Amino acid sequence: MPKIIVDGKEIECRDKIPVLQAVLEAGGDVPHYCYHPGLSIVASCRLCLMEMKMPNPKTKAMEWTPRLFPSCQTPVKDGLEVRFESDKVKDNQTHCMEYFLLNHPLDCPVCDQAGECYLQDYSLKFGESTSRMVEPKNKNPKKDIGSKTLLYADRCVMCSRCVRFCNEVAGTGELAIINRGSRAEIDVFPGVPLENKLQGNVVDICPVGCLLDKDFLMQQRVWFLKSADSVCAGCSAGCTITVDANEGKVWRLKPRYNPGVNDWWMCDEGRFGFKYVHDPRRLNRLTVRRGAELDYPDWSALPEIVTLRLESVVKKDGAGSVAVVLSPFMACEEAWMLASMVRCIAPQAALVCGPAPMVGEDEAFPKGGNGHPAKFMIRAEKCPNKRGIEMIIAGLGGPTLSFTDFLKQAGEKKIAAAWIVGGSPTEWVGDDLKKALGHIALVIAQDIFPSAVTDAATVIVPSCSWAERSGCFVNVDGKIQPFEAGINPIEGCQRDGNYLYAVFGGEGLYSAEKVRALMAKQMPAFGQLHVPPPVPEHAH
Amino acid sequence: MTAKPDWKQTDIIHVDQPELSMTERMYLPQIFGGMKTTLRHMFKKKLRDETVVQYPEQKRQLRKEIYRGVHRLNRDDQGRVACVACFMCETACPAHCIHIEGAESPWPDREKYPIKFDIDELRCIYCGMCEEACPVDAIELTPEYHLVGGSREEMIFDKEKLLNIFDRTKDEKPRKNPNITGY
Ligand code: SF4
Ligand code: SF4
Ligand code: SF4
Ligand code: FES
Numbered sequence: 001m002p003k004i005i006v007d008g009k010e011i012e013c014r015d016k017i018p019v020l021q022a023v024l025e026a027g028g029d030v031p032h033y034c035y036h037p038g039l040s041i042v043a044s045c046r047l048c049l050m051e052m053k054m055p056n057p058k059t060k061a062m063e064w065t066p067r068l069f070p071s072c073q074t075p076v077k078d079g080l081e082v083r084f085e086s087d088k089v090k091d092n093q094t095h096c097m098e099y100f101l102l103n104h105p106l107d108c109p110v111c112d113q114a115g116e117c118y119l120q121d122y123s124l125k126f127g128e129s130t131s132r133m134v135e136p137k138n139k140n141p142k143k144d145i146g147s148k149t150l151l152y153a154d155r156c157v158m159c160s161r162c163v164r165f166c167n168e169v170a171g172t173g174e175l176a177i178i179n180r181g182s183r184a185e186i187d188v189f190p191g192v193p194l195e196n197k198l199q200g201n202v203v204d205i206c207p208v209g210c211l212l213d214k215d216f217l218m219q220q221r222v223w224f225l226k227s228a229d230s231v232c233a234g235c236s237a238g239c240t241i242t243v244d245a246n247e248g249k250v251w252r253l254k255p256r257y258n259p260g261v262n263d264w265w266m267c268d269e270g271r272f273g274f275k276y277v278h279d280p281r282r283l284n285r286l287t288v289r290r291g292a293e294l295d296y297p298d299w300s301a302l303p304e305i306v307t308l309r310l311e312s313v314v315k316k317d318g319a320g321s322v323a324v325v326l327s328p329f330m331a332c333e334e335a336w337m338l339a340s341m342v343r344c345i346a347p348q349a350a351l352v353c354g355p356a357p358m359v360g361e362d363e364a365f366p367k368g369g370n371g372h373p374a375k376f377m378i379r380a381e382k383c384p385n386k387r388g389i390e391m392i393i394a395g396l397g398g399p400t401l402s403f404t405d406f407l408k409q410a411g412e413k414k415i416a417a418a419w420i421v422g423g424s425p426t427e428w429v430g431d432d433l434k435k436a437l438g439h440i441a442l443v444i445a446q447d448i449f450p451s452a453v454t455d456a457a458t459v460i461v462p463s464c465s466w467a468e469r470s471g472c473f474v475n476v477d478g479k480i481q482p483f484e485a486g487i488n489p490i491e492g493c494q495r496d497g498n499y500l501y502a503v504f505g506g507e508g509l510y511s512a513e514k515v516r517a518l519m520a521k522q523m524p525a526f527g528q529l530h531v532p533p534p535v536p537e538h539a540h
Numbered sequence: 541m542t543a544k545p546d547w548k549q550t551d552i553i554h555v556d557q558p559e560l561s562m563t564e565r566m567y568l569p570q571i572f573g574g575m576k577t578t579l580r581h582m583f584k585k586k587l588r589d590e591t592v593v594q595y596p597e598q599k600r601q602l603r604k605e606i607y608r609g610v611h612r613l614n615r616d617d618q619g620r621v622a623c624v625a626c627f628m629c630e631t632a633c634p635a636h637c638i639h640i641e642g643a644e645s646p647w648p649d650r651e652k653y654p655i656k657f658d659i660d661e662l663r664c665i666y667c668g669m670c671e672e673a674c675p676v677d678a679i680e681l682t683p684e685y686h687l688v689g690g691s692r693e694e695m696i697f698d699k700e701k702l703l704n705i706f707d708r709t710k711d712e713k714p715r716k717n718p719n720i721t722g723y
Binding site: 107110221 | 624625626627628630631642643644651652675676
């Protein structure tokens with residue numbers, strides 16, 4: 001590990017990284033716009049410049065060179081000495097900041113980026129409070145550049161991050177810089193709008209409020225949002241995200257850095273796919289069907305209801321006639337508690353992994369990557385936790401059934417009771433399952449939307465969306481990633497973990513860690529979580 | 541959200557109520573102290589005339605430009621709501637009584653405007669922080685102080701009501717700085 005000297009202090013850093021990254025990782029704050037660790041380096045914003053010691057060509061003595069160097073483009077080298085705390089560097093920062101604000105409309109009060117904008121932050125820290133600009137400002141009209149993105153060109157700092165993202169990660173290259181100098185603008189080519197599946201990311205990496213999300217436009221001020229570390233439930237890639245919520249409502253999802261999984265990115269399908277969380281059609285009442293009557297018991301009665309009913313089935317038809325269909329939308333903890341609890345009542349109960357929706361094929365980015373390793377993958381398997389459910393089923397051992405065998409056995413009337421978990425945001429009940437349902441006497445349905453399963457069920461347990469739950473998902477590569485709840489369950493619902501914990505007979509209140517500790521005793525794999533490393537405080 | 545408390549167990553300090561002395565426990569000295577002030581005001585005509593206002597026949601003299609009564613939402617010179625829905629007032633409000641919903645404005649010269657603007661006048665503490673925070677001087681406190689309502693809902697003033705208060709009070713207290721902000 002090379003050691004470099006920054007402002008007289010020695011720091012140890014990773015090899016082959018730019019000085020800027022090394023300083024950021026050591027906790028320093030160097031202003032930068034164009035540098036992004038996930039993109040190529042262009043050193044165009046000139047905000048990160050530093051002074052560096054080099055040998056004097058005549059005397060060979062190490063001296064501070066007269067010119068400044070971009071710290072984002074200078075790789076670290078053992079013994080390298082640089083400084084940011086000098087008048088020259090500070091002068092450059094103030095003048096750059098003044099330059100960035102020349103044509104900026106200063107419309108922070110109506111700008112969605114305000115509060116997480118690096119023009120605001122850097123102006124405060126490195127800029128001046130006044131501008132010497134007397135000429136009228138360039139006015140660039142607002143542009144509608146894609147189905148999900150708006151461009152407020154007058155707020156742009158020309159860092160070209162968005163252009164590089166479209167070229168290097170999405171591989172679609174829709175964005176370009178047109179014109180030169182102070183008239184330069186980001187734009188799309190005529191008739192070719194920004195339409196790639198990763199376009200939401202350009203909004204994230206834009207350090208200012210130039211690129212904005214149409215979906216989030218003017219919805220909330222960012223300082224009201226509370227973020228919870230979560231994992232996207234859109235596909236099996238398991239992108240780590242934050243769920244940004246306020247007043248019990250999810251407003252947006254943002255990717256969270258996770259090297260080797262989603263890096264800095266996430267796809268639009270996941271990003272905008274949370275709308276079902278607040279769908280008014282969601283189930284929100286614990287329901288028990290008694291003949292034609294519907295009864296709405298209190299949540300506290302649930303453990304007794306399900307145990308009694310399952311026990312009576314076991315007494316009548318034997319322990320082998322019970323099946324649990326675990327959904328790949330469940331967290332591992334929930335699946336484990338449910339399976340263990342049913343196995344307590346019916347030790348021979350069959351565990352079934354529910355159907356995993358598949359849409360198209362895995363999609364790799366950049367598009368046309370010419371055999372280079374993919375920088376981002378969208379998976380065809382549109383559920384977050386199929387691997388986890390398979391791990392739980394294998395770990396618990398005992399009788400298991402594939403979903404097709406479960407349907408076949410149900411058709412042959414071998415299954416008298418089934419606890420079927422859904423949780424999919426889309427219609428998931430196929431015709432074969434609809435047919436099989438008619439042959440099962442006791443169906444306990446746990447789902448978020450009404451479906452054929454809930455129609456056939458004796459006990460309907462409303463489930464929560466992933467944004468309201470906590471636990472862990474196992475992604476397609478077998479990484480076990482924990483996620484937290486972003487909001488409280490909607491009115492009438494309870495967190496799945498909470499009621500399953502009660503049904504399971506756990507002590508005290510549910511917490512995912514507590515259950516994970518119990519699971520780890522049976523399945524040591526769950527003792528080892530994949531938690532991405534923290535991002536340096538001043539990196540963006 | 542799994543709450544991460546920002547306090548530690550050690551931050552909690554237990555404070556016991558101080559023990560009351562015999563005289564304090566009787567409360568009588570305090571009661572007589574209060575009575576003394578009341579009686580003094582009752583029997584001195586000069587004091588009475590200076591401090592007692594025969595409301596509602598008589599109104600108090602207010603310093604209109606600084607009095608902090610019920611809010612108003614100002615209109616610009618075209619009669620549109622001047623607010624740009626920046627949420628600064630909602631952010632600054634210590635009583636959390638302002639609720640705004642922003643949207644894209646229908647006017648070409650403006651980016652954003654409030655489609656909803658509610659102030660819970662019962663919750664408000666009339667501190668004037670909102671007025672202080674507003675970058676376009678759109679929200680102001682007026683000299684109006686007779687605030688009555690038959691229900692709690694009635695006391696949640698919406699955008700229309702707040703704009704009406706502006707129409708009512710604009711002559712009494714003209715809008716400040718209209719040309720500085722341009723709105
Ligand atoms: S739109 Fe944003 S990301 Fe793109 S060049 Fe401008 S400031 Fe940079
Ligand atoms: S006067 Fe104070 S309490 Fe009332 S709305 Fe304004 S900021 Fe809130
Ligand atoms: S601070 Fe002013 S402009 Fe901003 S939302 Fe409040 S009233 Fe409107
Ligand atoms: S020049 Fe280094 S970050 Fe832009």
